[in-house]
Amino acid sequence: MATKEIPDIIVSRLPIYLRALQRMLDHGIQSTSSQELGERVGISAAQIRKDLSQFGEFGKQGTGYYIPFLVDKLRHILHVDRLWDVAVIGMGDIGHAIARYQGFANRGFYVALLFDNDPAKIGNKVGNLVIRDMKELVSAVRTEDVKIAMLAVPAVAAQPVADKLVEAGIKSILNYAPVSLSVPAHVHLQYIDPVIGLQRMTYYLD
Amino acid sequence: MATKEIPDIIVSRLPIYLRALQRMLDHGIQSTSSQELGERVGISAAQIRKDLSQFGEFGKQGTGYYIPFLVDKLRHILHVDRLWDVAVIGMGDIGHAIARYQGFANRGFYVALLFDNDPAKIGNKVGNLVIRDMKELVSAVRTEDVKIAMLAVPAVAAQPVADKLVEAGIKSILNYAPVSLSVPAHVHLQYIDPVIGLQRMTYYLD
Numbered sequence: 001m002a003t004k005e006i007p008d009i010i011v012s013r014l015p016i017y018l019r020a021l022q023r024m025l026d027h028g029i030q031s032t033s034s035q036e037l038g039e040r041v042g043i044s045a046a047q048i049r050k051d052l053s054q055f056g057e058f059g060k061q062g063t064g065y066y067i068p069f070l071v072d073k074l075r076h077i078l079h080v081d082r083l084w085d086v087a088v089i090g091m092g093d094i095g096h097a098i099a100r101y102q103g104f105a106n107r108g109f110y111v112a113l114l115f116d117n118d119p120a121k122i123g124n125k126v127g128n129l130v131i132r133d134m135k136e137l138v139s140a141v142r143t144e145d146v147k148i149a150m151l152a153v154p155a156v157a158a159q160p161v162a163d164k165l166v167e168a169g170i171k172s173i174l175n176y177a178p179v180s181l182s183v184p185a186h187v188h189l190q191y192i193d194p195v196i197g198l199q200r201m202t203y204y205l206d
Numbered sequence: 207m208a209t210k211e212i213p214d215i216i217v218s219r220l221p222i223y224l225r226a227l228q229r230m231l232d233h234g235i236q237s238t239s240s241q242e243l244g245e246r247v248g249i250s251a252a253q254i255r256k257d258l259s260q261f262g263e264f265g266k267q268g269t270g271y272y273i274p275f276l277v278d279k280l281r282h283i284l285h286v287d288r289l290w291d292v293a294v295i296g297m298g299d300i301g302h303a304i305a306r307y308q309g310f311a312n313r314g315f316y317v318a319l320l321f322d323n324d325p326a327k328i329g330n331k332v333g334n335l336v337i338r339d340m341k342e343l344v345s346a347v348r349t350e351d352v353k354i355a356m357l358a359v360p361a362v363a364a365q366p367v368a369d370k371l372v373e374a375g376i377k378s379i380l381n382y383a384p385v386s387l388s389v390p391a392h393v394h395l396q397y398i399d400p401v402i403g404l405q406r407m408t409y410y411l412d
Contacts, residue, residue, distance in 0.1 A: 008248070011406060011409045011410075012406050014405070014406075014409070015401065015402045015405035015406055016402060018405065019386075019399070019401070019402065020386075023386055040386075042214070077409065078405045078408055078409050079408040079409060079411055079412065080405055080408055084404075084408060084411075086404070092303070093299045093300070093302040093303035093306065094299070094300070094303045096299040097298070097299035097300045097303060098400070100299065101384070101400070102360075102361060102384060103361075103384025103399065103400070103401060104401060107401045107405070108401075108404070108405065108408065109401065109404055147411055148404065148407070148408070148411075150400065154308075155308060155309075171407075171410075171411055172404070172407035172408065172410075172411060174400055174403045174404055174407070178307070178308060178309025180226075180229055180246075188407040188410055188411075190403035190404075190406060190407060191403075192398060192400060192403060193225070193309065194304070194307070194309070194356065194380055194398060195221065195225070195309060195310060195313045195314075195315065196221045196222060196225065197380050197396035197397075197398060198290075198292070198314070198315055198354065198378070198380055198396075199220070199221035199224065199284045199286055199313070199314065200217060200218050200220075200221055200396060201354070201377075201378035201380075201394040201396060202284055202285040202286055202290060202314065202354070202378065203217045203220070203283065203284050203285060204217075204377075204378075204394055205285055205290075205353055205354075205377055205378060205394075206285065
């Protein structure tokens with residue numbers, strides 16, 4: 001979809017812009033400026049204009065951005081103008097929280113598969129979904145053509161499960177386990193690590 | 207502690223460097239270069255050198271960084287060379303996951319207080335901690351002098367609870383609820399939002 005190579009640091013800011021813009025829409029706000037958006041997301045107006053200009057001309061000098069248009073564009077750029085099936089591996093506290101999370105709606109993701117290796121959990125339902133046996137992971141992910149996984153297994157199990165996900169054809173892994181993973185270069189990996197957010201704030205505390 | 211104003215974007219990268227360096231130490235690696243560290247965290251060597259140079263001279267030309275020294279310095283800069291008590295509000299799936307999270311150890315945080323407003327949960331133990339009544343939130347946070355909270359309540363409850371946290375003297379909030387919060391300027395706020403990580407990866411999928 002992208003016609004030129006965009007630095008990943010720019011890509012990383014687009015979901016933050018999109019979230020802020022969708023929240024403005026939710027509050028009935030139809031237009032904004034790079035200044036106003038910048039204040040909401042804590043990024044400079046100049047940076048926002050520069051980031052968005054990589055993808056086209058989305059605002060008008062003097063009148064700013066029409067939010068429904070910019071939201072459509074960002075959803076298209078980020079490929080979330082469709083619904084991606086997601087597999088959740090590890091149905092402990094975090095896995096259950098993900099399976100029940102209300103924040104995916106209208107943002108491009110649908111939790112479609114749940115896995116665990118605990119016989120006491122396999123076969124149980126969470127919402128409408130049945131927890132499947134980890135042994136079925138590779139075949140089920142392939143059959144359902146799922147490309148995205150959220151990994152919520154204990155730290156010690158994370159790498160072997162990540163290897164299975166790669167084998168199954170998963171292209172993006174969001175890792176909740178407090179451990180770094182090795183995956184091939186064609187697989188994208190992001191971490192959810194609360195300590196990063198906490199340490200970013202303790203810098204300002206004394 | 208900081209003697210000059212450091213841009214927040216630089217501060218935001220320091221925990222990422224620290225995590226990577228601590229993992230290298232865990233694997234017995236004692237020294238590194240900005241190139242090697244950069245490959246591990248996906249940030250350019252030049253950026254890493256520039257970021258670290260804001261705080262002093264931590265490496266030697268040609269020999270790179272001595273990791274135990276750099277880890278000590280970063281822990282000091284980020285104020286995680288001490289242990290911060292953390293209050294967790296909302297003992298659903300996410301709250302339980304946080305209370306049991308193994309990833310806080312040696313990284314500066316200790317979960318000290320748990321709260322919920324559900325009579326069926328109040329008084330129950332998670333590990334060694336008793337879940338307290340939300341009604342005690344303000345008094346307990348003040349008495350224990352807790353400055354950091356992790357917010358894991360349903361979206362609709364997040365703003366009123368955040369208001370209580372501010373009233374109680376909390377200075378840093380890590381918000382798991384899928385909703386944006388308003389807090390006074392002196393309170394720091396970070397979000398844990400899995401969709402941001404997922405959308406950053408779908409950009410590269412087609």
